[in-house]
Amino acid sequence: MFRSYFIRKLKNYLMLSLAIFVSVLAVIPLFSMLYMVIVEGGKVLLDAGLSFITELPPTPLSSSIGGVAPALLGSVLASTLAIAISGPIAFLVAFFVTEFKNSSFSKISEVVVRSFSGIPSIIVSMFVYSTVVMRMGTQSLFAGSLSLAIVALPYAYVYFTSAMKSIPESLREAAMSLGMSRFKALRYVYVGVSKKYILTGILMSYIKAFGETAPLLFTMGFLMNSVFAGFLQPSNALPILVFIYALSPYEVFHKVAWGATLLLIIIYLVLFSLARSLLKGVKL
């Protein structure tokens, strides 16, 4: 009796230790990577200070680190434009699909939008390259944004759908029983009631667009000798800068890549915690 109890305890203890050991093993690479980024990137950011986000990148043999201004601005603009394009489309589709769920338009667009999330983003990049970039004759901020928009679309759609589903049936009935059309209800009631979900969706899709590399590879181009060249001209973006500089042979470029990586993580964390705190505040 006592013996079997002891053995059970021991078994339990062993299994628990094993589970903890395996989980630690799994997060070690993650944390060691994060640790390296913080140490290496931290050195660069402390060294460069604010000029890291305001200045142009260094030349390969320069001694000063310079900054990532073109990439930062490019990322901000491209992600913003991407959400400005995909957000309204995703929102309208989400509205139609939840409100007119039996219409064939809803059924078809739901499938189309959802299937977007299954397309590898490099294919999206190639698609935009062959349709937009080839036609316009140059890679551009616009083409990059379009590529990001396609990648962000299913994300925004999923968030907006849950925003629409967060609207209690009783409020739908309240709007309808006052004689509102579905569009009036959307404008006066649904948007207001679910605005925190909608904002969260916008933020999360923005984050998604901000961190994506592959959609930009064939579309965005590269820009380092000025901060901004125009919407129809090549631009830079943080993930692309990291990708290209990390593979380059120059020491100073490696430093910039570390700094840019940390910057990306910081921006990600800030936006993400903003989205989290928004969702926490949701009350009806």
Added chain:
Amino acid sequence: MSAYAIEVSNLRVRVRGLDVLRGVDLKVRRNTILVIMGPSGSGKSTLLRTLNRLTDFIDGINVEGSVVVLGRDVFTIDPCELRRKVVLVSQEPNPFPHMTIFDNVALPAKLNGIARNKQELYEVVKWALEKVMLWDEVKNRLRDYPHSLSGGQRQRLCLARALAAKPEILLLDEPTANIDPSNTFKIEESLRELREELTIVMVTHMPHQAVRVADHVALLYDGIIVEEGPAKEVFMNPKNDITNKFLRGAI
């Protein structure tokens, strides 16, 4: 113009194979209050919803028969237009949580073009809140949100919101279920007054309330109206055995 605001004949409603209304005939005179009584589950809410086609939003519902409201067949007119004139107040209070107390009441007035400027809007809101005995309680916090109100206050807010739409017909589903007795009496008094301006169909499962407010009553039992008539007659002298039992509280 017909003397009746509502004329229902042979109304049958099935929801996913379940017979909810099994041939209802009903007429409501303009500027009167009809109270529909009946035990819960008898189909009162469903009957009320067919009158302004809120039944459109119930999946798997099948409605047959004729429903003529304000002289028009409800199945052939624009449902939004219908619902702007025939407003329903649900059993559970459902104020818009993202709007202030003032805006909750002001919205339908705006949508229906009741007020042309801010001053008029304020007057309509005040009028509606007074009618439901809520004005004194909220006049100093019109900019607050409804979640700061009690359940009874919220229900009155929803009533005020419906009134501010200036409907021709008001459909009330157990409007005083969450409201304390003294305010209930006052609201019933308001309803009696409002009858001058509109037609009211009210659902209740409490016979006492019907006694106080109704011009006419109808007793719905298991999807059929078993008795209807002028309130006094039905209460003094019920012809149907089920009515008798219901009024004595036996069902």
